[in-house]
Amino acid sequence: MPLVEVEKLNVWMAAGGREVHAVQDASLTLEPGGQLAIVGESGSGKSTLLMALMGLLPPNATVSGRVIVDGVDVLEGPEQALAALRWRTVSMVFQASSNPLNPVRTIGHQLRQVLVFHGLPSAEARDRARELLEMVRLPAATEHYYPHQLSGGMRQRAVIALALACRPKLLLADEPTTALDPIVQAEIVELILSLKKSLGLALVLVSHDLALVRRMEGDLAVMLGGKIVEYGPLARLMAKPGHEHLRTLIAALPDFGEAGRDKVAAPGGGS
Numbered sequence: 001m002p003l004v005e006v007e008k009l010n011v012w013m014a015a016g017g018r019e020v021h022a023v024q025d026a027s028l029t030l031e032p033g034g035q036l037a038i039v040g041e042s043g044s045g046k047s048t049l050l051m052a053l054m055g056l057l058p059p060n061a062t063v064s065g066r067v068i069v070d071g072v073d074v075l076e077g078p079e080q081a082l083a084a085l086r087w088r089t090v091s092m093v094f095q096a097s098s099n100p101l102n103p104v105r106t107i108g109h110q111l112r113q114v115l116v117f118h119g120l121p122s123a124e125a126r127d128r129a130r131e132l133l134e135m136v137r138l139p140a141a142t143e144h145y146y147p148h149q150l151s152g153g154m155r156q157r158a159v160i161a162l163a164l165a166c167r168p169k170l171l172l173a174d175e176p177t178t179a180l181d182p183i184v185q186a187e188i189v190e191l192i193l194s195l196k197k198s199l200g201l202a203l204v205l206v207s208h209d210l211a212l213v214r215r216m217e218g219d220l221a222v223m224l225g226g227k228i229v230e231y232g233p234l235a236r237l238m239a240k241p242g243h244e245h246l247r248t249l250i251a252a253l254p255d256f257g258e259a260g261r262d263k264v265a266a267p268g269g270g271s
């Protein structure tokens with residue numbers, strides 16, 4: 001059974017007396033341990049789609065369609081079922097610029113607090129917090145630091161540790177490297193992908209930057225104006241993009257010179 005099933009999802013957002021059709025007829029599935037990259041320009045509906053998976057759409061949203069995550073109907077399910085789903089089954093890493101860390105608590109305190117809140121005795125929470133820091137490759141001493149004493153990349157590692165605290169089956173990462181410098185961006189993506197592998201997580205990674213996700217395994221969904229205009233195995237789509245928008249994104253990749261430009265096959269054409 002798929003871990004995630006999205007079927008003909010539509011989301012309308014009411015704003016200033018008019019409605020934006022933010023997600024239009026989106027359908028996708030993700031198997032346990034699977035991997036999906038969602039790319040698209042700003043405003044194409046990526047975050048809205050991701051929020052729908054967490055059951056976290058804002059009050060001004062109206063929806064139609066179905067979103068099933070680990071057997072729970074996220075659009076219809078009672079709040080109690082959604083609360084049980086969040087963090088324990090599906091967890092989320094937000095943009096680096098909007099990190100959820102409390103500025104006046106140490107990293108160790110925040111990790112322990114989450115673990116105790118979810119039922120771990122405090123001695124076990126201390127050990128697990130240290131294990132989480134090690135998993136995200138932060139020095140053990142990081143537990144004594146306040147968020148502002150860490151670099152942006154280290155803070156984002158701490159955020160990833162928090163997201164993994166309750167051993168979720170699915171990690172949603174929404175532009176997890178925005179506002180970080182390019183080398184740190186690559187390191188954070190590499191960390192997320194290696195944790196995905198070692199922990200057997202399913203992963204949905206959203207980015208406006210195809211360069212960042214181009215070497216991922218699994219599927220790619222390309223969003224444009226609220227629609228998924230291209231969806232399928234990432235490697236195949238990178239080699240043979242069908243939709244004009246993906247062809248444009250590939251042609252704009254930084255290391256995609258004139259010689260490589262011809263290698264993007266025409267829709268339906270050979271490689």
Ligand SMILES: Nc1ncnc2c1ncn2[C@@H]1O[C@H](COP(=O)(O)OP(=O)(O)OP(=O)(O)O)[C@@H](O)[C@H]1O
Pocket residue numbers: 013014015020021022040041042043044045046047048049058060208
């Ligand atoms: N809370 C909201 N209220 C009203 N409109 C919204 C709201 N959230 C998103 N929208 C609108 O829905 C559309 C899709 O936005 P969304 O944030 O999902 O796009 P995105 O692809 O994630 O963009 P970005 O990369 O800039 O985050 C946009 O037109 C946006 O203005």
